[in-house]
Amino acid sequence: MITILGTGRMGSAIARRLASGGFELTLWNRTREHATALGIGRVVDTPADGAAAADIVISSLTGPEALSSVYLDSGGALETTNRPLFIDMSTAGPDAIAALEPRITATGSRLIDVPILGGPTFVQAGQATLLAGGDQADIEEARPVLERLGTVRHVGAIGSAARLKLIANSMLGLVAAGAAELQAGGVNAGLDPEEVFWVLTRVVPNLEARHDGYVGSGQRPTLFALRDLRKDLALAGAMLGPDASILSLNARTRQLVEEAARDFPDEDISALVRRYRRGAVPATTSSAAGRVGATSGTQGS
DSSP: OEEEEOOSHHHHHHHHHHHHTTOOEEEEOSSHHHHHTTOOSEEOSSHHHHHHTOSEEEEOOSSHHHHHHHHHSTTOGGGOSSOOEEEEOSOOOHHHHHHHHHHHHTTTOEEEEOOEESOHHHHHTTOEEEEEESOHHHHHHHHHHHTTTEEEEEEESTTHHHHHHHHHHHHHHHHHHHHHHHHHHHHHTTOOHHHHHHHHHHHOGGGGGGHHHHTSSOOSSOSSBHHHHHHHHHHHHHHHOSOTTTSHHHHHHHHHHHHHHHHOTTSBGGGGHHHHHTTOOOOOOHHHHTOOOOOOOOTTO
16 A cells, blocks of 8 residues: 655656556545545545555655655654655755654654656656665665656665755756746847757757747646746755855856746746846846745645
């Protein structure tokens, strides 16, 4: 029995993929109707209910606050007397994993952190990349479940995968911002928008999935929301440190994403191009470059 805590875009994709492979599932989401609408498995009222009869509990949540709440609050997953293997697939950062891991081991359970590279469409096709941090034996126990979702790479001790996921999403931020600047700049220089985008995709093929965001009026559906990238870059900034002389590109990207997320938080990250189209990108200052965006969101909504 597998329980999934959080049925947002990623949690829902995980649930669908596992259900199609014949796994028996229990689902929990803070907004119960979102879990019920999937029409998969059994839906429960609390994380503790979900963990009570599970062999493996997967959490897919929006950030560190949600992770702490779902595991540690009243009715949280750690209230169960059952001892499942917990697999956190959230992008909550290494500090959240470091805080949670001793609380889990104190109950006799175990934790591995397995964030996912690739969006929900990759998960549903079984083509995601899963970074796994933790004890080798625990990862092997989870492997039959994880490999249903994609390729598993054991990257080190607990927390290592959480760190690498922030590196990956920082790179995504750099690419998204660079593509936005060059797309708008090329058009402003008199080039055909389609030809500019075609050149960009020769260098970064994965941009092709965001054609409508960079060239058209907007990406539908949203593949990765600006508010989520803002949260991830804030976590990455805390991990990497504030030295702007070394990490100025990351600091500048955080600033751009924070500003765009204030204007259109639920839009895809390709909406960064709008800031350049409007000529609204301010000059970088030492104070602005070091800013880290505030986080917000809901648990598995």
